[in-house]
Amino acid sequence: MATILTINGERKSFDAPSDMPLLWVLRDVLGMTGTKFGCGVAQCGACTVHIDGKPVRSCMLPVGAVRDRPVTTIEGVGASPVGAKVQKAWLDLEVVQCGYCQSGQIMSAAALLAATPNPDDSDIDAAMAGNICRCGTYVRIRAAIKQAASQRQS
Amino acid sequence: MAISLKTSDRFSRRSVLTGSLASGFLLAFHLPVRAVNEPTQPPDDPNGKFAPNAFIRIDSAGKTTLVMPQVEMGQGVYTSISMILAEELDADFSHVTLEHAPPSDKLYGNPLFGVQATGNSNSVRAWWKPLRTAGASARAMLVQAAAHQWQVDPASCTTANSEVMHKASGRQLSYGALALAASSEVQPKDVPLKDPRNFVLIGKPLKRLDTPDKVNGRAVYGIDAMLPGMKFATLAVCPVFGGKVAKVDDSAARKIPGVQKIVVLDDLVAVVGDHMWAAKKGLDALVIDWDEGPNARVSSKGIWDDLRAASEKDGAVAKSRGDIAKGLATGERLEAAYELPFLAHATMEPVNATVHVTPDACEIWTGTQVMTRVQSEAAKAAGLPIEKVIVNNHLLGGGFGRKLEADMVVAAVRVAKQVDGPVKVVWTREEDIQHDIFRPVYRDTIAATLSDGKIVGWKYKVSGSSIMARWFPPGFQNGIDIDAVDSAVDMPYDIPNFHVEYVRAEPPAVPTGFWRGVGPNNNVFAIECFMDELARKAGKDPVDFRRSMLGNQPRFLAALNLAAEKSNWGEPLPARVGRGVCVQPSFASFIATVVEAEVDEQGDVHLRRITSAVDTGIAVNPDTIVAQLEGGLIFGLTAALYGEIIIDKGRVQQSNFNDYRMLRIDETPKIDVHLIKSGEPPGGIGETGANAGPPALRNAIYAVTGVALRRLPIDRALIAGKKT
Numbered sequence: 001m002a003t004i005l006t007i008n009g010e011r012k013s014f015d016a017p018s019d020m021p022l023l024w025v026l027r028d029v030l031g032m033t034g035t036k037f038g039c040g041v042a043q044c045g046a047c048t049v050h051i052d053g054k055p056v057r058s059c060m061l062p063v064g065a066v067r068d069r070p071v072t073t074i075e076g077v078g079a080s081p082v083g084a085k086v087q088k089a090w091l092d093l094e095v096v097q098c099g100y101c102q103s104g105q106i107m108s109a110a111a112l113l114a115a116t117p118n119p120d121d122s123d124i125d126a127a128m129a130g131n132i133c134r135c136g137t138y139v140r141i142r143a144a145i146k147q148a149a150s151q152r153q154s
Numbered sequence: 155m156a157i158s159l160k161t162s163d164r165f166s167r168r169s170v171l172t173g174s175l176a177s178g179f180l181l182a183f184h185l186p187v188r189a190v191n192e193p194t195q196p197p198d199d200p201n202g203k204f205a206p207n208a209f210i211r212i213d214s215a216g217k218t219t220l221v222m223p224q225v226e227m228g229q230g231v232y233t234s235i236s237m238i239l240a241e242e243l244d245a246d247f248s249h250v251t252l253e254h255a256p257p258s259d260k261l262y263g264n265p266l267f268g269v270q271a272t273g274n275s276n277s278v279r280a281w282w283k284p285l286r287t288a289g290a291s292a293r294a295m296l297v298q299a300a301a302h303q304w305q306v307d308p309a310s311c312t313t314a315n316s317e318v319m320h321k322a323s324g325r326q327l328s329y330g331a332l333a334l335a336a337s338s339e340v341q342p343k344d345v346p347l348k349d350p351r352n353f354v355l356i357g358k359p360l361k362r363l364d365t366p367d368k369v370n371g372r373a374v375y376g377i378d379a380m381l382p383g384m385k386f387a388t389l390a391v392c393p394v395f396g397g398k399v400a401k402v403d404d405s406a407a408r409k410i411p412g413v414q415k416i417v418v419l420d421d422l423v424a425v426v427g428d429h430m431w432a433a434k435k436g437l438d439a440l441v442i443d444w445d446e447g448p449n450a451r452v453s454s455k456g457i458w459d460d461l462r463a464a465s466e467k468d469g470a471v472a473k474s475r476g477d478i479a480k481g482l483a484t485g486e487r488l489e490a491a492y493e494l495p496f497l498a499h500a501t502m503e504p505v506n507a508t509v510h511v512t513p514d515a516c517e518i519w520t521g522t523q524v525m526t527r528v529q530s531e532a533a534k535a536a537g538l539p540i541e542k543v544i545v546n547n548h549l550l551g552g553g554f555g556r557k558l559e560a561d562m563v564v565a566a567v568r569v570a571k572q573v574d575g576p577v578k579v580v581w582t583r584e585e586d587i588q589h590d591i592f593r594p595v596y597r598d599t600i601a602a603t604l605s606d607g608k609i610v611g612w613k614y615k616v617s618g619s620s621i622m623a624r625w626f627p628p629g630f631q632n633g634i635d636i637d638a639v640d641s642a643v644d645m646p647y648d649i650p651n652f653h654v655e656y657v658r659a660e661p662p663a664v665p666t667g668f669w670r671g672v673g674p675n676n677n678v679f680a681i682e683c684f685m686d687e688l689a690r691k692a693g694k695d696p697v698d699f700r701r702s703m704l705g706n707q708p709r710f711l712a713a714l715n716l717a718a719e720k721s722n723w724g725e726p727l728p729a730r731v732g733r734g735v736c737v738q739p740s741f742a743s744f745i746a747t748v749v750e751a752e753v754d755e756q757g758d759v760h761l762r763r764i765t766s767a768v769d770t771g772i773a774v775n776p777d778t779i780v781a782q783l784e785g786g787l788i789f790g791l792t793a794a795l796y797g798e799i800i801i802d803k804g805r806v807q808q809s810n811f812n813d814y815r816m817l818r819i820d821e822t823p824k825i826d827v828h829l830i831k832s833g834e835p836p837g838g839i840g841e842t843g844a845n846a847g848p849p850a851l852r853n854a855i856y857a858v859t860g861v862a863l864r865r866l867p868i869d870r871a872l873i874a875g876k877k878t
Contacts, residue, residue, distance in 0.1 A: 017411055020431040028386055028429035033378035034371020036551070037430070038502055039583040043811035046502060074371035087369045094361065094777055097785055098228030099368030100502040100551030106369060125820035132811060134502045134552050135228045136788025136843075138822040140781070 005066055007032070008076025018064025022056075023047045025063045026073060034074040034103050038132070045131030048104035049073050055111040057130075074103035082148075083110045089148035097135035105131050109145050118149050204333035206292040206341065208261040209239055209285060216316060216330025218243075219251045223262035223270065224277040225523055226364050227553035228785075229840040230778035231277045233362045235285060237774055238278070241355045242289030242348060244313035245329070252363060254547040257525035267626075272523045273558050274672060275741040275838030278774055282836055286347050294342045299335035300327050314354075350772065350833060359777035364549065376521035376548040377580060379508040384576040385414055387569055388433040389424035391589045394446040394804035395663035399423060403441040410436050417572045424569045426577055434582065449663035449804040457595060457661045457801065458493070465491070465597040465617035469655030470633030473643040481611025481651025485603040488691055492600075492680040493865045496661075496799035497593035497669055498806075498814060503551020504586040505562040508578040509570035511536055516543045516567060517576075521550035523557040531560035535567040554789070555668035558625070559591050587814055588806040592799055593669030594619035595661060596638075598680035607692045608702060612649045614642050616676065617657040619666040633658065637668075641677035641845075644739045646710045647685075647703035664801060670789055671844035674740035679866070682736045682849035687862050696735050696853065697723055709744040709769050710737055712830060716767035720828055721748035730754060730877070731762065734853025736846050741838025744769040744830075747787070749850035750823075753858045757874030759795060759851070761823035766846060768827060771834035779839050780827040786843020787825060792817040794848035798867050 002013045007030070014029050026032045026049070035058060038046030042057040049058045050072035077083030086109050089095075096102050105128070112119055112127035119127070124145055133141070203219075204212040211219040220239050226232040232252055240247045255262040255270070262270045266280040293313055300318035301308040304325055312319050316329040329336075350356070367373040392398060402423055404416045412432025417424040425436035507520040509532075516536040522528045525545055533540040550557055566579035581589070596618035603611040616638050622629030629636045634656050642654045660666075669675065689699035697718045704711040714737055718724075723733060731752045738745050750763040766783050773779050796815035800807045808814040852863050859876035863869065 016429075017431070020429070024429050024431040027378075028431070031380050032371070033374070033380065036502070037377065037504065037580070039811050040434075041583075041810055041812070044502070044816075074369075078370055090369045091361070091365060094365065094781065096228075096362070096365040096368045097230070097781060098502065098550060098552045099365065099373055100375060102368055103371055129818045129820040132502070132816045132818065134500060134554070134789070134816065136785035136792075136817070136822075137781070138788065138817075138819040139784050139825050141819060142822075 003063060005063070005071055006068070007071045008073060008079070009070070016063055019062045022049065022058040022061045022063050022066060022071070026058065032073055032075055036100055036103055038101065038104070043132075044101070045104040045108060046101050048107040048131065050077070050107060050111055053111065053114060055108050074107060077107060077110050080110070082114045085148040085151050086110045086113065086144070089144040089151070093140050093144045093147060095137050095140040095144050097137055101131060101133045105133065105141055109141070109148070112145065113149055119145060204336045206295055206336070207288045209288045210243065210292045212329050212333045214330055214333045216328050217251060218245050218249065218316065218329065219253055221253045221255050223255050223264070223281065225254070225272045225521070225547060225550060225553070227272070227521075227523065227550035227557070229277070229782060230362055230775060231272070232364050233360065234278050234774045234778060235281060236363060237355045237360060238282065238285045239289045241353055242286045243293050244315070246316040247355055247360070249316070250363070255525065257529040257545050259526050262525070270524065270526045271558065272553070273555065273668060275840040275842065278836045279742060279838055287345060290345045290347050291342055294345050295336045295339040296329055296332050298339045299332045303327070303335065356772065356774050357776065360775055362778070373549055375503050375551045376508070376519060377503050377506045377551065379519035379548065379578060381508065381510070381519075381576040384508065384578055385426045385573060386428065386430045386433050387417070387424045387426040387573075387577050387579045388430060388437055388582055389422050389565065389569065389579060389585065390437055390440075390442065391422045391585060392444045392446070393588065394444065395449045395452065395665070397421070397447045397449065397804070398445045399442065400445040401443040406441070407436040407439040410439055415573060416440070417569050419568055422565065424579065426569070426573055430580060446804060452663045452801055452804045454801045457664070461595055461597050461617060461659050461661070464657055464659035465599055465615065467657055469615050469617070469657040472634045472639040472654040472656050474653045476651035478611060478613055478651050478653035482601060482603055482613060484610045485605030486691065487601065487603045488688060489599070489601045490684055490687060490862070490864055492598045492683060494596045494676050494679065495797065495866060496595055496664065496801070497793055497797045498587045498590040498799050498808070499552075499554045499556035499669060500587060500811075500814060500816070501550070501552030501554055501556050504581050504583055505556065506578065506580040507563040507566035508576060509563070509566045510576035511567065511570045514538070514542060517546070518544065518563060518567070519546045519548065520563055521548040521557060522560070522563070523550070523553050524560065528560045528563045531564050532567050535564045536571065554670040555672070556590065558668050561591065583811070584809040587808055587810065591665045591667035593675070594621065594666035596676040598676055600680060600684045602684065602688060604688060604692050607694055607699070609647065609649045609688060611651040613653045614680070615655040615657060616642055617659050618676070619660050620658045621666055621668055623658070625667065635673070637673035639673065639677065641674035641681070641738065641740045645681055646707045646737060646739045647700070648706050649703065663804060670786070671841045674738065674845050678736065678738045678740065678845040679849045679852075682738070683852055683862070683864065686734070686853045686856055695724070700735070700737055704737075710739070710746070713737070713744045713746040713767040713769050716828055716830060717746035717748050717765055720767065720826060721750065721763070721765035723748060730858055732854045732857030734850045734855070734857060736850040736853065738842065738845055740845055741842060743771070743837035743839055743842055745842050745846060747846035747850045749847065749854045751851055751854040751858070753855055753873055755875060757870035757872070759855065759868060759870075761791065761821060761851070763823050764825045764847075764850075766825075766827045766843070767830060768839075769830035769832050770837040770839050771832050772836050773829055774836055776829055779829060782839045783827040783843045784825045786841060787847045788817055788822060790844035790847030791851055794851050794866055794868055796867055
């Protein structure tokens with residue numbers, strides 16, 4: 001039975017068991033490999049996507065639970081002003097090293113700024129502590145979120 | 155493109171190494187290997203382009219492609235290498251295209267290793283001269299082509315932004331327009347290199363070339379390889395090291411929708427499916443009886459008992475100067491032993507490889523630090539000649555030494571041999587951690603004597619696994635692993651009677667491999683912790699104590715002074731807050747670091763501020779160097795605070811990020827990295843931060859609590875409630 005999801009504004013139809021995590025639908029069924037597998041148990045945040053604008057770990061989210069809520073992934077986040085500003089700040093401050101976790105970092109940061117346009121350090125800690133970066137880019141992630149926030153106002 | 159290895163090259167290289175090591179000329183990792191790649195060597199298939207060497211291609215439309223001999227795993231090396239090539243080529247840096255190199259030790263062998271490998275923080279130092287020469291040589295040929303066309307003296311031409319110009323006549327030609335003609339020009343000999351004062355790219359903080367696609371999901375890592383008709387697989391290796399499959403009941407797994415095949419090999423079981431979810435569910439549904447074999451009783455406790463006993467033995471002498479017996483008989487004596495745990499790498503991208511095996515070929519898609527090793531190991535596993543194995547490299551989602559190994563590719567090839575069409579084999583995080591190739595346990599013992607506040611005798615023994623003996627046998631000679639003692643023999647302090655030994659002690663069953671920071675990781679920890687204990691015994695400030703023995707080391711002294719100044723060393727701090735310092739001699743860079751941390755009543759450690767001062771010679775891309783320190787410090791501090799793999803009943807006890815913890819953003823302090831300007835050749839940087847963090851933090855804890863921790867990770871129970 002075909003499942004239909006709205007991903008980055010496009011309707012996608014595919015066959016997948018309803019208990020299959022959204023992560024594997026995106027990566028292995030739809031070939032959208034920007035969303036990453038890191039741990040499979042919602043411990044690292046590499047698989048973060050937006051469901052209805054909220055950050056969700058797609059490795060633990062059964063695709064059947066998405067229903068008609070819109071999905072945004074790293075491939076589509078730049079279409080929103082907040083997402084684009086986050087991406088730009090990430091490049092301006094040269095946050096990225098290996099980059100593998102950064103899809104998830106950017107998704108978490110964009111969701112933070114959409115909900116909290118001027119986050120302080122504790123807001124950033126709370127929103128971003130679920131995203132592990134093994135390259136240790138945290139100092140720049142914090143700075144880039146602040147830069148993106150300041151550009152929102154200007 | 156697959157290129158065969160020349161075994162005669164390999165043998166001649168090995169004999170060069172053996173000879174020099176036998177003479178006792180131990181320069182640690184500074185292997186005296188002749189550069190095997192000749193920058194003037196053309197690629198096998200220039201394909202109609204101007205291809206003066208293995209690294210540069212310019213087509214007639216002006217497209218400039220740079221081929222990367224080193225791999226990009228986050229360290230920024232694709233940008234640094236491109237800057238070095240483009241600097242001497244005078245290419246338009248904003249329009250270069252990069253390609254991963256194919257496997258070829260002949261064309262892309264790392265000049266410091268002799269094989270195509272990315273590690274030991276040596277990409278820029280190894281390739282500095284060869285790539286400058288490659289760029290300059292290509293530029294000279296383009297200039298000659300223009301000069302011929304214009305009938306002018308080549309010396310009257312200049313170059314910039316991928317154009318040759320003749321100012322006197324106002325003529326100019328693009329590199330693209332000259333590409334065809336340049337192809338028939340003669341390679342110049344002894345081409346001059348730029349005076350560093352004339353660098354236009356090197357030394358500028360340029361934007362990385364690999365990052366734009368890493369913020370929009372377009373970057374392709376090994377795990378992202380997608381091929382028509384591909385299957386997806388995941389696997390379970392016997393949880394006990396070295397164990398075998400006894401029996402598999404796959405009746406439940408076969409009923410799971412999307413499961414295509416169960417592959418049972420002697421030591422592992424893989425489930426192949428339409429997607430990772432089917433494979434994972436299928437694997438969970440298998441009932442596997444394992445024959446646990448002889449290692450089912452191996453435990454960390456037994457390994458430590460054995461290592462401690464081994465470390466009491468005399469070792470092979472790696473370096474000795476002065477009279478150590480006399481030195482150790484003079485003044486006040488202090489002894490200590492430092493112990494470091496097994497560690498997993500936990501690259502964010504779990505290990506994986508996609509493989510397509512056909513009767514007469516094997517094609518691989520993965521991200522590896524060792525292209526030719528992967529090719530040769532895969533050939534063995536596939537039972538094919540090496541030239542039938544094609545390896546497509548990718549961006550690496552972290553390397554840290556894990557991808558200096560080919561085990562994940564070999565496993566994938568063995569599975570793929572049982573599958574029609576391509577199959578992507580992805581390890582779960584649990585398999586990735588439990589079947590890593592681990593940073594070995596080390597025990598470092600040091601005895602030293604103090605007289606008039608200075609060290610007069612220093613006897614340092616490193617005991618632990620020899621990774622070199624397995625991975626690069628020429629690096630293990632006469633009982634000495636040159637990596638395990640790398641910074642022990644290169645220690646910067648001026649000590650008259652100095653002696654370093656190494657005891658090889660292999661843990662049973664547990665495979666050991668390189669981990670970010672490599673040998674210096676254990677050396678720097680032991681040395682810098684002990685320096686603080688000696689300073690305390692001498693009644694001296696830790697920075698002053700080090701300064702007094704760095705008189706012959708101006709670059710270290712400058713780094714230490716700058717780190718002390720910028721960290722406000724010596725200025726008052728709140729209660730329960732301390733500073734700790736580390737000076738490190740590794741990878742030909744000169745670095746001092748100060749960590750400021752709070753230790754609360756419960757023994758919890760809170761990082762407050764880190765200051766590093768770095769002299770790494772010419773800083774090719776300065777911002778990348780700062781980033782590598784920032785990240786490396788976090789990597790090392792993660793291990794110091796949390797990192798330990800424990801073995802019980804032959805099995806790894808940790809499994810995922812819940813019990814193999816990583817430092818997170820809410821624990822990350824402010825980090826200030828100060829670069830010292832230098833005209834010396836570039837040093838290494840990628841691993842330095844990982845080595846600086848742990849001893850500097852431990853010394854900060856020592857300053858706060860008075861407890862001399864001698865084991866990692868930090869044991870909160872030992873420091874709770876303690877205060878100097």
